Amino acid sequence: MKLVGQGSIWWNGKLVPWSEANVHVATHALHYASSVFEGLRGYPNGDGCAVFRLREHMHRMVQSCRIVNLPLAWSEEQLCEAVLATVRANGYRSCYIRPFAFRGYGQLGVDPTHCPVDTAVIVIEHGAHFGVEAAEKGIDVGMSSWRRMAPDTLPAMAKSAANYLNSQLVILEAKANGFTDGIALDLNGHVSEGSGANVFVVERGMLLTPSLGSSILQGITRASVIQLARDAGLEVREMVMPREMLYCADELFLCGTAAEITPVRSIDRKPVGSGSRGPITAMLQAEFRAIASGTKPDRHSWLTRA
Ligand SMILES: Cc1ncc(COP(=O)(O)O)c(C=O)c1O
Structure with a gap:
């Protein structure tokens, strides 16, 4: 997601030009990762743009702030308005939206108490994250030697910047080994997630x-996939997943706001199923796209027109 440096940014309640939304090098979040963020997508819809699951994303942002003790000055409702205002101001029809809140300039030291909390919303024009081909052909993924954070170290349910150093280690190692992404295990050696996406296995139609x-x-995409699968009459189970289930999967895919639904065609260089996108993954992708683009009715009220 390359930045072209244009448009407007919502910055502590006001829309300002891109070049004016800057911070000082002493900003607390730069040193101690005291920051929480969200990632949403806007999809072309009619002659405008519809934001996917706006309310759920802003709810998770408020919850993330609660988990990491970041006192947010804005309500869920105000954050929703801020996102819509930024999308409208930039006029993109297909975009990635990044709201975030962080401890700003005030004091240097681990204790963030005396640093103000700044809030911003950035919008950039954006299409397919892994490329259009990946959505059809799938990507090659490797198991990471890095584990996800132990539950009593960093809270995984908070979308906090601190967790993304772990994600960076996972994706950098994967790329160095010739993979597109990596999947990490949890502290107990069970499957956790990708560097920026959740994991699904299809096994005997389940x-x-x-x-x-x-x-x-x-993941909000994870919740959407579960809903779409149940709508289609499929059984869905959330489980403690042994690593070897990935090697035995009929189909395997990653899902997330940026990744959408991306088939995995090989794991640790072993082909997944037939080595190409499976029928259930393709069905879920088609259903997801049809709802996001408005070609099928928005039966779960997932879209908000900007
Ligand atoms: C580590 C991680 N897991 C899962 C997800 C998927 O979450 P969502 O579908 O809400 O984007 C993301 C996406 O940002 C992520 O960064």
């Missing part, structure tokens, strides 16, 4: 995914 206890982010 959808399986690691449960919340496996140090995962409670």
Whole structure:
């Protein structure tokens, strides 16, 4: 997601030009990762843009702040308005939206208490994250030698910047080994998640995914996939997932706001199923896209027109 440096940014309640939304090098979050963020997508819809699951994302942002003790000055409702105002101001039809809140300039030292909390919303134009081809052909993924954070170290349910050093280690190692992404295990050696996406296995027509206890982010795309699968009459189970289930899967896919639903065609260089996208993954992708783009009715009220 390359930054082109144009448009407007919502910055502590006001829309300002891109070049004016800056921070000082002494900003607390730069030193101690005292920051919480969200990632949403806006999809072309009619002649405008519809934001996918706006309310759920802003709810998770408020909850993340609660978990990491970041006193947010804005309500869930105000954050929703801020996102819509930023999308409208930039006029993109297909975009990635990044609201975030962080401890700003005030004091240097671990204790953040005397640093103000700044809040911003950035919007950039954005299409397919792993590329259009990946959505059809799938990606090659490797198991990471890095584990996700133990539950009593960093809270995985908070989408906090601190957790993303772990994600960076996972994706950098994966890329160095020739993979597109990595999947990490949790402290107990069970499947957790990708560097920026949740994991699903299809086995004999059933959808399986690691449960919340496996140090995962409670993905909003994950929840949407579970809903779409149940709508289609499929059984879905959240479970403690042994690593070898990935090697035995009929189908395997990653899902997240940026990744959407991306098939995994090989894991640790072993082909998944037939080595190409499976029928259930394709069905879920098609259903997800049809709802997001408005070609099928928004039966779960997931879209908010900007
Ligand atoms: C570590 C991690 N897990 C899972 C997800 C998927 O979450 P969502 O579907 O809400 O984007 C993300 C996406 O940002 C992520 O960064």
